[in-house]
Amino acid sequence: MRHLIDIKDLSIEEINALISVAKDIIQNKEKYQRKCQGKKLATLFYEPSTRTRLSFEAAMIELGGNVLGFSSSNSSSAQKGESVGDTVRVVGGYADIIAMRHPKEGAALVAAMKSEVPIINAGDGGHNHPTQTLTDLLTIQCEKGRLSNLTIGICGDLKFGRTVHSLITAMSRYKNIKFVLISPEELKIPDYIKKDILEKNNIEYLETNSLEEYMDKLDILYMTRVQRERFFNEEDYIRLKDYYILNKEKLISAKKDLCIMHPLPRVNEIATEVDDDPRAAYFKQAKYGKYIRMALILNLLEEKHVQKYHPELPEKLVNVIKCKNPRCITSIEQELPHICVLADKENKIYRCKYCEEKIDKGE
Numbered sequence: 001m002r003h004l005i006d007i008k009d010l011s012i013e014e015i016n017a018l019i020s021v022a023k024d025i026i027q028n029k030e031k032y033q034r035k036c037q038g039k040k041l042a043t044l045f046y047e048p049s050t051r052t053r054l055s056f057e058a059a060m061i062e063l064g065g066n067v068l069g070f071s072s073s074n075s076s077s078a079q080k081g082e083s084v085g086d087t088v089r090v091v092g093g094y095a096d097i098i099a100m101r102h103p104k105e106g107a108a109l110v111a112a113m114k115s116e117v118p119i120i121n122a123g124d125g126g127h128n129h130p131t132q133t134l135t136d137l138l139t140i141q142c143e144k145g146r147l148s149n150l151t152i153g154i155c156g157d158l159k160f161g162r163t164v165h166s167l168i169t170a171m172s173r174y175k176n177i178k179f180v181l182i183s184p185e186e187l188k189i190p191d192y193i194k195k196d197i198l199e200k201n202n203i204e205y206l207e208t209n210s211l212e213e214y215m216d217k218l219d220i221l222y223m224t225r226v227q228r229e230r231f232f233n234e235e236d237y238i239r240l241k242d243y244y245i246l247n248k249e250k251l252i253s254a255k256k257d258l259c260i261m262h263p264l265p266r267v268n269e270i271a272t273e274v275d276d277d278p279r280a281a282y283f284k285q286a287k288y289g290k291y292i293r294m295a296l297i298l299n300l301l302e303e304k305h306v307q308k309y310h311p312e313l314p315e316k317l318v319n320v321i322k323c324k325n326p327r328c329i330t331s332i333e334q335e336l337p338h339i340c341v342l343a344d345k346e347n348k349i350y351r352c353k354y355c356e357e358k359i360d361k362g363e
């Protein structure tokens with residue numbers, strides 16, 4: 001049994017294999033119509049969603065399986081205080097596989113630690129969204145014909161945009177990838193992505209607050225929404241929400257074969273006048289999401305997987321230092337052990353196992 005919590009759980013070969021299966025599904029839909037007959041997918045969504053939940057459900061239905069679940073925490077026993085661990089233990093008795101979205105970082109990992117059926121992280125707070133990344137990679141492969149030799153501009157909320165974190169992590173494993181990270185100062189990419197992913201892997205990147213400055217260099221422009229739900233202060237959100245609005249004028253210097261992506265939902269950050277531009281790929285991207293999720297469900301339901309997920313970490317501290325991140329799952333589930341792992345031996349940097357926030361041992 002295997003889970004998908006972080007895009008790092010998949011090797012590059014496994015990602016490429018999923019993309020191949022998704023492309024085959026697009027070409028030969030009828031071949032897959034009964035592959036999941038008799039199987040059930042549970043979608044446990046503690047947070048709103050249109051694309052992820054419905055594409056997961058459409059994926060399972062198109063594979064011949066059935067779906068059950070809830071689309072808000074209000075309609076589940078989370079409202080009565082039930083923990084994530086108890087919920088997945090129970091739902092594992094009703095379904096063969098679970099896709100879960102939760103507002104707290106690390107919630108999907110907690111689910112995986114307790115579940116007896118495969119867990120798919122469908123978004124954990126501002127942390128990770130690996131199936132969006134698989135969607136993005138399939139989109140890039142289909143629209144650009146390659147996953148290497150690309151300059152990728154990522155614009156908007158790079159701090160709380162979980163799709164951004166997973167995308168950078170995944171694309172950093174392909175050859176000759178350069179990133180242009182475009183954000184206001186307050187929404188810059190988190191430290192752990194810069195240090196542990198970009199710098200550790202010698203990936204070329206630059207940070208700017210200008211959307212236009214490097215437009216002519218980009219092969220892909222990945223726009224993102226300012227994540228209103230992650231702000232503790234509404235005034236900050238209002239000040240930052242319209243910082244970037246991509247319109248036709250801003251695309252004047254862009255390459256003819258630029259691929260414009262967005263995980264959606266869009267608020268204001270792409271003007272609707274861009275939708276008819278042949279370079280706009282974001283609605284196609286949402287459709288690719290169903291096919292890659294079909295490939296993923298098939299893969300995770302295969303019996304051959306052995307549990308190779310999150311092995312015992314040799315360098316860890318349990319209940320010695322508490323994670324103070326208010327967005328971490330440990331902030332609401334008091335029974336969870338606080339686990340810090342040594343993320344960087346050389347610089348003695350510890351991170352929370354659930355949310356990956358840096359933990360100062362001196363605290």
Ligand code: CP
Binds near residue numbers: 049264265
């Ligand atoms: N891209 C994405 O995750 O969309 P939803 O929030 O609608 O699922």
